[in-house]
Each structure stands twice: as C-alpha cells, then as structure tokens.
Amino acid sequence: MHNQESTAAGRHAETAPAATDIRMETRKLSVFYGDTAGVNDVSLSMYNKKITALIGPSGCGKTTFLRSLNRMHDLTRGARVTGQALLDGSDIYAPKVDPVTVRRRVGMVFQKPTPFPTMSIYDNVVAGLKLVGIRNRAVLDEVAEKALRGAALWDEVKDRLKAPGGGISGGQQQRLSIARALAVEPEVLLMDEPTSSLDPQSTIRIEELMSELKKQVTIVIVTHNMQQASRISDYTAFFYVGDLVEFNPTAKMFTNPNQKRTEEYITGRFG
Amino acid sequence: MTAFNGNTTKTGSAALATPVLSLGRRYWRDRLMLGLLASSTILVLVPLFIVIAYVVVQGIGALNWDFFTQELGSPTRAHTGQPTGLVHTIIGTLVVDSMALIIAVPLGIGAGVMLAEYPDHRLNPLLRLLNDTLNGMPAILKGMLAFALIVKPMGTFSGLAGAVALTFVMLPIIARATESALDIIPWSIREAGLALGLPRWRVILSTIIPAAKVGLVTGILIAFARAAGEAAPLLFTSFGNNYLPSRWTGWLFGPVDTLPQRLYSLAISPYKQWHEMGWAAGIVLLVMVILLFITARVTVRRA
Amino acid sequence: MAAAPSTYELVRRTPPLLYRWLGDRIFAVLVTLFGLTVMGLAISLAVVLFWEGSEAIKTFGFWGFLIGTTWDPALTLTFGTFPFLIGTVVTSVAALALSFFPALAVAIFSAEYAPRWLSHIIDALVDLIAAVPSVVVGIWGIFVLAPWLRDHFYLPLYMWAAESRPELLPIIGSPMGYGMTTAVIVLALMIVPFTAALSRDAIRLVPKAQREACWALGATRWEVIRMAVLPYARSGIVAGAILSFGRAIGETMAVAMLIGNKNTLPFDLFGPAATMPSVIINEFREAVENLHLSSLMAIGFYLFLISLIVNLLAAYIQRKMMVAGGRSA
Numbered sequence: 001m002h003n004q005e006s007t008a009a010g011r012h013a014e015t016a017p018a019a020t021d022i023r024m025e026t027r028k029l030s031v032f033y034g035d036t037a038g039v040n041d042v043s044l045s046m047y048n049k050k051i052t053a054l055i056g057p058s059g060c061g062k063t064t065f066l067r068s069l070n071r072m073h074d075l076t077r078g079a080r081v082t083g084q085a086l087l088d089g090s091d092i093y094a095p096k097v098d099p100v101t102v103r104r105r106v107g108m109v110f111q112k113p114t115p116f117p118t119m120s121i122y123d124n125v126v127a128g129l130k131l132v133g134i135r136n137r138a139v140l141d142e143v144a145e146k147a148l149r150g151a152a153l154w155d156e157v158k159d160r161l162k163a164p165g166g167g168i169s170g171g172q173q174q175r176l177s178i179a180r181a182l183a184v185e186p187e188v189l190l191m192d193e194p195t196s197s198l199d200p201q202s203t204i205r206i207e208e209l210m211s212e213l214k215k216q217v218t219i220v221i222v223t224h225n226m227q228q229a230s231r232i233s234d235y236t237a238f239f240y241v242g243d244l245v246e247f248n249p250t251a252k253m254f255t256n257p258n259q260k261r262t263e264e265y266i267t268g269r270f271g
Numbered sequence: 272m273t274a275f276n277g278n279t280t281k282t283g284s285a286a287l288a289t290p291v292l293s294l295g296r297r298y299w300r301d302r303l304m305l306g307l308l309a310s311s312t313i314l315v316l317v318p319l320f321i322v323i324a325y326v327v328v329q330g331i332g333a334l335n336w337d338f339f340t341q342e343l344g345s346p347t348r349a350h351t352g353q354p355t356g357l358v359h360t361i362i363g364t365l366v367v368d369s370m371a372l373i374i375a376v377p378l379g380i381g382a383g384v385m386l387a388e389y390p391d392h393r394l395n396p397l398l399r400l401l402n403d404t405l406n407g408m409p410a411i412l413k414g415m416l417a418f419a420l421i422v423k424p425m426g427t428f429s430g431l432a433g434a435v436a437l438t439f440v441m442l443p444i445i446a447r448a449t450e451s452a453l454d455i456i457p458w459s460i461r462e463a464g465l466a467l468g469l470p471r472w473r474v475i476l477s478t479i480i481p482a483a484k485v486g487l488v489t490g491i492l493i494a495f496a497r498a499a500g501e502a503a504p505l506l507f508t509s510f511g512n513n514y515l516p517s518r519w520t521g522w523l524f525g526p527v528d529t530l531p532q533r534l535y536s537l538a539i540s541p542y543k544q545w546h547e548m549g550w551a552a553g554i555v556l557l558v559m560v561i562l563l564f565i566t567a568r569v570t571v572r573r574a
Numbered sequence: 575m576a577a578a579p580s581t582y583e584l585v586r587r588t589p590p591l592l593y594r595w596l597g598d599r600i601f602a603v604l605v606t607l608f609g610l611t612v613m614g615l616a617i618s619l620a621v622v623l624f625w626e627g628s629e630a631i632k633t634f635g636f637w638g639f640l641i642g643t644t645w646d647p648a649l650t651l652t653f654g655t656f657p658f659l660i661g662t663v664v665t666s667v668a669a670l671a672l673s674f675f676p677a678l679a680v681a682i683f684s685a686e687y688a689p690r691w692l693s694h695i696i697d698a699l700v701d702l703i704a705a706v707p708s709v710v711v712g713i714w715g716i717f718v719l720a721p722w723l724r725d726h727f728y729l730p731l732y733m734w735a736a737e738s739r740p741e742l743l744p745i746i747g748s749p750m751g752y753g754m755t756t757a758v759i760v761l762a763l764m765i766v767p768f769t770a771a772l773s774r775d776a777i778r779l780v781p782k783a784q785r786e787a788c789w790a791l792g793a794t795r796w797e798v799i800r801m802a803v804l805p806y807a808r809s810g811i812v813a814g815a816i817l818s819f820g821r822a823i824g825e826t827m828a829v830a831m832l833i834g835n836k837n838t839l840p841f842d843l844f845g846p847a848a849t850m851p852s853v854i855i856n857e858f859r860e861a862v863e864n865l866h867l868s869s870l871m872a873i874g875f876y877l878f879l880i881s882l883i884v885n886l887l888a889a890y891i892q893r894k895m896m897v898a899g900g901r902s903a
Contacts, residue, residue, distance in 0.1 A: 070790065072786065072789065072790065075785075075786070075789060077690065098294065100294065100297070100298075100792050100793070100794055101294060101792065102792075103789060103790055103791070103792040103793075104791070104792030107790060107791070108786075108787075108790035110783055110786065110787060110790075112783055114783045114784060114786070114787035116784065116787070116788075116801065116802060116805065116806075117805075117806065118805035118806065118808070119805070127788075127791060127801060128791040128792065128793075131292075131297070131791065131792065131793050131797050131801070132291065132292050132297070133291030133292030134291055135291070177787065180787075180791065181790070181791070184791065184792065297794050297797065298794060300794070300796055301794040301795050301796040301797070304796040304799075305687055305795075305796070307679065308679045308680075308682055308683040308687060309683055309687070311675070311676045311679030311680060311683070312679060312680045312683045312684070312696060314676055315676050315677065315679075315680050315700075315703075315766050315770070316680075316696070316699050316700075316703075318703075318763050319699060319702065319703045319706070321714075321718075322706060322710065322711060322714045323706075325714050325717075325718050326710060326713070326714065329717070377608070378608050378611055378612065379612075380608075381604065381605050381607075381608025381609065382605075382608045382609045382611070382612045384605050384608075385605045385606060385608065385609040386609075388605075389602070389605065392606070392609075394606070394609060394610075394613070397613065398609050398612065398613055401612065401613045401616035401617065402612050402613075402616070403885065403889075404616050404882060404885060405612065405615060405616040405619065407817070407820055407881055407882075407884075407885040408619060408824065408878065408881055408882075409823070409824025409825075409826060409851060409877060409881060410824070410826065411824065411826045411851050411854055411855065411874070411877075412619060412623065412824075412874050412877060412878055412881075413619070415622075415623060415626075415854070415858075415871060415874045416615075416618065416619050416622055416623070418858075419622045419623075419625075419626050419871075420618075420622065439615060439619075442612060442615065443612065446612055468589075470594065470597045470598050470601075471598045471601065471602075472597050472598055472600075472601030473597070475601070496705055497705075499707075500705070500706070500707025500708065500709070500710075501707070501708075502707070502708065502709045502826075502827045503708075503826040503827055503851070503855060506855060506858070506859065507858050507859055510859075531707055531708075531709045531827075532709075534707075534709045534710070534713060535709050535712065535827060535831070538709070538712060538713040538716055538717075538831060539716075539831065546717065549713055550713065550717075553709075553710045553713055553714075556707055556709070556710060557706065557707075557710055560705050560706070560707060561702065561705070563705075564701070564702060564705045568698060568701075
C-alpha cells in the first residue's frame with residue numbers, strides 16, 4: 001500500500017507541470033470510518049485552473065477522498081482523517097485551521113441539486129454572502145448576477161429571481177447550486193458526480209460550463225462516467241478500493257495507461 | 272482571491288474580502304445558541320425529575336402492607352387510624368385495563384390490517400382520517416361516549432363501561448401502530464407466501480403479523496400506557512368505589528375503582544391521610560406507566 | 575380399511591374451502607368490520623355528543639349556547655359555554671406560547687447538537703414526560719407547585735400591587751395559587767414533550783444533502799440549522815405545534831385540579847377560571863337536571879368540533895407548507 005503511493009507519486013512527478021502550479025495537494029491522506037480505511041495513503045496534486053477527474057468503480061473511495069478536501073468528514077460521526085491536505089501549501093487539517101474558512105475557500109457541488117427549497121433563486125445564490133453578514137443590496141445584486149452568469153443561468157432566470165429555488169428544472173437547479181458555490185468566490189470547486197441525476201441535455205450544459213469555469217477556479221470532479229472524464233478533465237486519477245492506482249494527464253490515461261488495472265477498468269473489463 | 276469574471280468591480284471584491292460579520296462573531300453566535308439550546312433542554316427536563324422525586328418522597332410513607340391489602344372505606348377509617356388501603360383500586364385497575372386491552376387489541380389490529388394489507392380498499396382514506404380524528408379527541412369525550420352508550424342503557428356505572436371508555440383511547444393508537452408496523456414488511460414476503468398457494472389470510476396471520484411482532488407489541492404497550500394513566504374517561508364510566516365489590520360480577524357490572532380516578536378523588540379530598548395515599552397511588556401509577564414505557568423501549572431496541 | 579393416500583395424492587388434493595376463496599372472503603369481511611367499527615366510533619362520538627346535547631342546543635340555540643355567558647345550574651338553569659370557551663382558548667394559547675420555544679430548543683439540541691448517546695437519553699426522557707399521567711402532575715401541582723407559586727410569586731406581586739399600583743389588582747386577581755397562571759404553567763409543562771417530539775421528527779426528516787450544501791458554503795452549525803434545517807422542517811414544526819395546541823385544549827385532569835373552577839367571566843391573571851373539559855369533570859357526576867347534563871354533553875360536542883378543526887388545520891398546514899421541489903427533477 002505504501003509502495004503503491006510512492007510509485008503513484010513518482011509517476012506524476014515526470015509528467016507534472018511546475019510545482020508552483022499546484023493549488024491543492026494531499027500527502028498520505030487516509031480516511032477511516034471506525035477502523036476501516038475508506039481511503040488509503042493517497043498523495044495527489046490538483047493543478048491550478050485545471051480539471052482533475054477522479055474515476056473508479058463505485059465504493060473505490062473517490063467520493064470519500066473528495067469530501068476530505070473541504071473537511072466534510074468533520075461532520076460524519078466516526079470518520080477520521082490522517083495525513084495532510086495542502087491548500088496553497090498550508091495544511092487544512094493543521095490544528096488551528098478553521099473548517100468553516102476552509103469550506104469557504106473550497107466550495108462543493110453535490111450529486112443531486114441542493115437548492116434551499118424555501119428560498120428564492122436570488123436568495124439561494126447570495127446565501128453564502130448573507131452568512132457573513134453582507135446585507136448591502138447593491139453588492140448582493142452584483143454578486144448574484146455575476147454568479148448566475150458564471151453558472152450560465154442568468155439568461156434563464158433573470159426575470160424570475162424571486163421564484164422559489166426548487167421550482168426550476170433539475171439541470172437549472174444544479175447550475176443554481178453551482179452559482180451558489182461560485183458566489184463566495186472559492187479557489188477550488190469540488191464536484192461530486194454533478195451530472196449523474198441529470199438528463200443528457202443538462203449534462204452537456206454543465207460540462208460546457210465547467211470548461212468555462214476552469215479559467216477561474218480549480219475543479220476536482222468525481223465521475224463514474226469515463227466519457228465525461230475524458231471529455232472535460234485535464235488530469236485523471238484512478239482509484240481502486242481506497243488506493244490511488246494511477247494519476248496522469250487525461251490524454252495519456254485514456255490512451256496509454258501505466259497500470260494494467262487502469263486499462264482493464266477503462267476498457268470496461270470490470271467496475 | 273481569484274475572480275471568476277473579468278469585470279469584477281471594486282465594491283464586490285472589497286465586500287467579500289472584509290465580511291461584515293467576523294468569523295469570531297459567527298462562532299460566538301454558534302456557541303451562544305448552543306448554550307441557549309442546552310439550557311432550555313435542561314429547563315424542560317428538570318420538572319420531570321422534580322415531579323417524580325416529590326411523588327416518591329411524599330408517597331413512600333403510605334406505601335405499606337395495608338395499602339396493598341385493605342380497602343379504602345369511609346374517611347373515618349383513615350381518621351381513626353384503622354387499616355385502610357387501595358387493594359380494591361389496584362385490582363380494579365387491572366380488571367378494567369385488561370378488559371379494555373382484550374377488546375381493543377383485536378379491533379385495533381384488525382383495523383390496522385385493513386389499512387396496511389388492503390391498501391386499495393375504498394374505505395381506507397376515510398378510515399385513516401376517522402382513526403386520526405378519534406386519536407386526536409380529548410379522552411374526556413371518549414368517557415362521555417361510553418357513558419351514553421353503556422352507562423345510560425345499563426342504568427349503572429360499571430367496570431365494563433370504564434373498559435369500553437379506555438378501549439376508545441387505545442383503539443386508534445393500536446390501529447395506527449399496526450399499520451406502520453405492517454407497512455415496513457416488504458411486499459416480496461407476501462408475494463412469496465402467496466406464490467406457495469397460501470391464501471391471503473394465512474399469509475397475513477402466519478407470516479406478516481409474526482414478522483411485525485415487535486412493532487405491534489410496542490404499539491400495544493404504548494396504547495396501554497396511555498390508557499392506564501387516563502382518569503378523565505373513567506370518572507363517569509367506572510365511577511369509583513370505596514369498597515371491594517361483594518361478588519365477582521361487581522368488577523364488571525358495578526362501579527369499580529381505578530388508580531388514576533382514585534388518585535384524583537384522594538387529591539381533592541379534604542383529608543390529610545388521604546392526600547398521603549394519593550401520593551402513594553401516584554407512585555404505583557408512575558411505576559406501572561414507566562415499566563410499560565421501558566418495556567416498549569427495550570422491545571424496540573432489541574429489534 | 576382404505577389404503578393410505580399416496581404422497582402424490584396428498585399433495586394434489588384440493589385444499590379445504592378455507593384455504594381457497596372462502597377463507598380470504600371471510601377474512602376480508604372481518605377486517606372490514608373491524609375497520610368499520612373504528613370509523614363508527616369516530617362518527618358516533620360526534621353524533622352521540624350532539625344528540626345528548628341537543629336539548630341544551632335547542633333551548634339556547636347553536637350560537638346562543640356558544641356565546642352565552644351565564645352558567646347557572648342551581649337557580650335559573652341557564653347555560654352558556656362562553657366562559658369555558660375563553661378559558662380553554664386562553665390557557666391553551668398561553669401554554670403553547672410558553673412551551674413552544676423551549677420545546678423547539680430541545681428538539682434542535684437533541685437532533686443537531688447532542689452526541690448520539692446524549693440525544694438517545696434526551697429523547698427517552700422527553701417521551702417519559704409525555705407518559706407521566708395527568709393526575710400525577712395534578713397532585714404535584716395541588717400540593718407543591720401551586721403553594722410555591724402563591725408564596726414566592728403571586729402573593730409578593732399582589733402585595734406590591736396593593737401598595738403601589740392598586741389599579742392593577744383587578745387584572746392580577748386572587749393570588750390563592752389555584753387559577754389561570756398555575757394551570758397554564760402545568761399545561762405548558764405537559765405539552766412540551768409533544769411539541770418537542772414532533773419538531774424533532776420533522777428536523778430528522780431534513781435531507782442530509784440540504785445540510786451538507788449549507789456546510790459546504792462555509793456555514794457554522796447554527797447557521798446550517800437556521801438556513802437549511804429549520805426552513806425545511808417548518809411544516810412539520812408548525813403542524814406539531816398545532817397538534818400540541820389540540821392536546822392542550824383537551825387536557826383535562828391536571829387543569830381541573832389546578833385552575834380553581836370559577837364559572838363566570840371575567841377571568842384574571844392569577845385568579846380561578848375554568849375550561850371546557852374542567853367544567854365537565856367537575857359537574858358531570860353531580861348533574862341531576864336533564865338540561866344541566868345535556869348542557870355538559872353539548873360542551874363536549876363543541877369541544878369535539880374545536881378539536882376536529884385544530885386537527886384538520888394541522889394536517890392542512892403539514893401539507894400546504896410542505897417543501898415542494900428541492901429534490902432532483
């Protein structure tokens with residue numbers, strides 16, 4: 001297991017861009033549920049303004065790993081994280097680091113759209129700002145429009161910003177969730193299978209949106225759809241039963257993977 | 272911070288960089304709320320212990336041999352120090368409560384079976400509505416109904432009328448509990464039974480109900496505990512009685528004493544000795560209800 | 575003797591009628607009968623109370639009885655339920671107001687803040703409070719709470735008012751300990767567990783995704799509760815409060831033991847009053863006049879109507895305020 005980690009780390013050292021481009025990085029990160037490890041000693045770098053896709057069969061730990069990047073495991077009873085996760089070089093699991101601040105810098109979008117159903121579209125978008133006490137209407141308006149434009153939703157909802165957030169289509173709800181995450185200007189955006197509950201049309205819109213977004217933010221996306229990973233990501237990490245098996249630029253990963261197991265998975269022989 | 276849109280104006284980023292509410296204040300608020308919530312919780316739970324403690328302290332002295340073996344008699348008995356107790360009340364409670372249980376369990380389970388096992392029955396929405404209505408009605412009204420249905424035609428207060436009144440209290444609880452207990456059992460189990468060529472009634476009686484046993488028992492215990500503590504429906508049905516009935520039929524067809532109703536009468540009586548017996552009756556009633564309650568909880572835990 | 579049937583014959587034998595259509599038919603009829611019994615009871619509750627109370631309702635009129643302010647079973651045999659209606663509504667509203675926030679706090683604390691072992695204990699204790707019989711609370715109220723309130727609260731306040739603000743005396747009323755305020759306090763105590771348990775259930779039903787979405791925005795625990803949990807659970811919480819209000823309306827024994835039982839308006843703050851259930855409990859056994867008994871039955875009928883409205887309102891609000899959407903389309 002330890003071996004696995006060092007080879008993986010060695011491998012991406014050859015192909016990686018300069019170290020200064022690393023936005024987020026884990027070092028020997030493990031996540032335990034009780035006594036069982038859901039993620040084992042994973043060391044992985046996520047490059048600035050790139051999309052990193054995490055793939056692997058279900059139950060392989062990719063979502064668990066993703067949730068360790070903004071300390072969501074703090075909220076799960078019995079979950080424990082060891083190792084380091086560095087954001088701009090400083091460990092988010094260091095003793096005095098505040099998880100709330102971490103989550104503001106590392107936003108997250110979930111598998112199912114999660115608009116707050118009792119709030120209007122507008123209030124959903126500015127929810128993160130109201131938390132920190134920003135009430136200035138002009139500021140809120142500006143941020144809301146910017147975030148909605150950023151999430152490619154503005155044109156569809158600009159005439160009904162006061163409508164309930166749960167009253168729009170699933171694809172729109174997911175883009176609303178993205179807008180809400182963008183409104184607080186995170187540096188990294190984590191996406192946990194953001195299109196798995198959407199129809200193909202909405203999926204394509206979200207994928208287009210992601211390639212637009214990566215001009216501004218670093219994206220880490222979990223997907224069970226290998227076509228999606230190959231379409232949108234710059235780097236791909238393949239997880240298998242809690243281990244990081246291989247990490248490479250997506251082009252290389254899908255044409256000429258280093259590991260036999262990666263190839264088997266990508267060609268559909270298991271998973 | 273990275274802007275994700277080229278034309279960020281100054282107001283926006285400035286406002287974001289310097290939030291109005293500092294993190295420290297937000298955490299302080301969080302802790303303040305935690306403090307408020309925790310102290311409210313204590314505030315709500317403390318009276319429970321105060322009530323229990325008082326009942327035990329005040330009543331334990333009167334909880335002697337006589338209490339469990341003698342009948343109450345007239346107030347002079349207590350005044351003159353003659354032996355007096357609540358044996359007739361304890362027996363009466365057992366008689367009335369178990370009679371109520373015997374009537375309510377089959378009826379309630381039957382209605383619950385109708386709701387859960389015949390989901391397409393045309394009467395079900397109405398049954399559910401009326402059952403909930405019955406459940407939401409004050410217990411005192413159920414006593415008045417039993418008074419009108421049983422006491423008036425019979426011309427006398429009776430243990431039977433009390434049991435019927437308590438049945439009205441238990442019935443909707445048992446029916447609802449049965450429905451939710453049966454609902455949990457997956458349909459595939461029913462289909463497996465039917466596929467063996469068993470008739471529906473056989474499948475329900477020998478597969479579904481045993482599988483839902485825990486839920487049923489819990490529901491019955493909760494209904495029983497609820498009814499056992501009720502005094503309002505008994506005051507004008509079983510009425511109360513200071514003496515043991517002279518014949519066994521008196522338990523059914525004559526006025527019968529029960530713990531909650533006796534506790535009420537003792538508490539509002541002007542005699543000090545009776546007040547003490549009232550507290551003691553409170554202990555017995557509390558122990559009974561709490562035991563039922565714990566049994567119900569343990570049954571759930573076991574499952 | 576005939577030869578024993580072969581296994582094949584045994585297996586292929588037609589089952590008895592009970593194991594074919596007849597058994598199922600009988601069972602279905604039986605079960606329906608049980609269901610009909612429950613339905614019949616609910617309906618007869620209304621019908622019987624109306625029937626038994628019809629003499630009073632006919633004598634004083636449907637509305638006349640409801641808004642009549644005189645309750646005189648001794649001399650004029652005039653009956654009006656308005657004082658009891660006021661007593662019931664005021665005590666129940668006050669009890670709900672007094673208990674709602676503490677109950678909600680218990681629910682939030684147990685569901686959101688407390689570690690699992692502690693929330694198990696809190697839930698069990700809350701359910702236990704609900705299980706304490708009304709008469710037990712009543713006897714404690716008579717001998718402990720009421721005298722304590724009288725000595726440490728009502729009397730000092732009354733004395734102070736008598737000396738410096740005599741104009742307040744009619745509002746304060748007799749400080750003897752048995753009266754409106756004592757009844758309200760005990761009533762609040764008794765409905766707390768219902769409000770708490772129903773709110774707790776509503777809070778537990780809030781999807782994990784809603785909470786996590788709020789966490790991921792960088793919210794503190796309280797902010798998650800305020801922004802994601804409470805708005806989502808609001809229908810259950812409000813419906814629960816209304817159901818608790820319904821409980822308060824019907825709560826009989828403890829109130830009858832503590833409210834002091836005064837049958838005429840006006841009621842004051844500390845002084846004795848009466849509610850619809852309390853007057854029934856107090857007078858039903860002693861009612862000799864037909865019209866008196868009928869009037870008590872009629873009060874029962876109005877109590878039925880009020881409870882029915884409250885219960886239907888709770889169900890309506892539960893549905894109406896239910897969070898629509900928010901789930902994946």
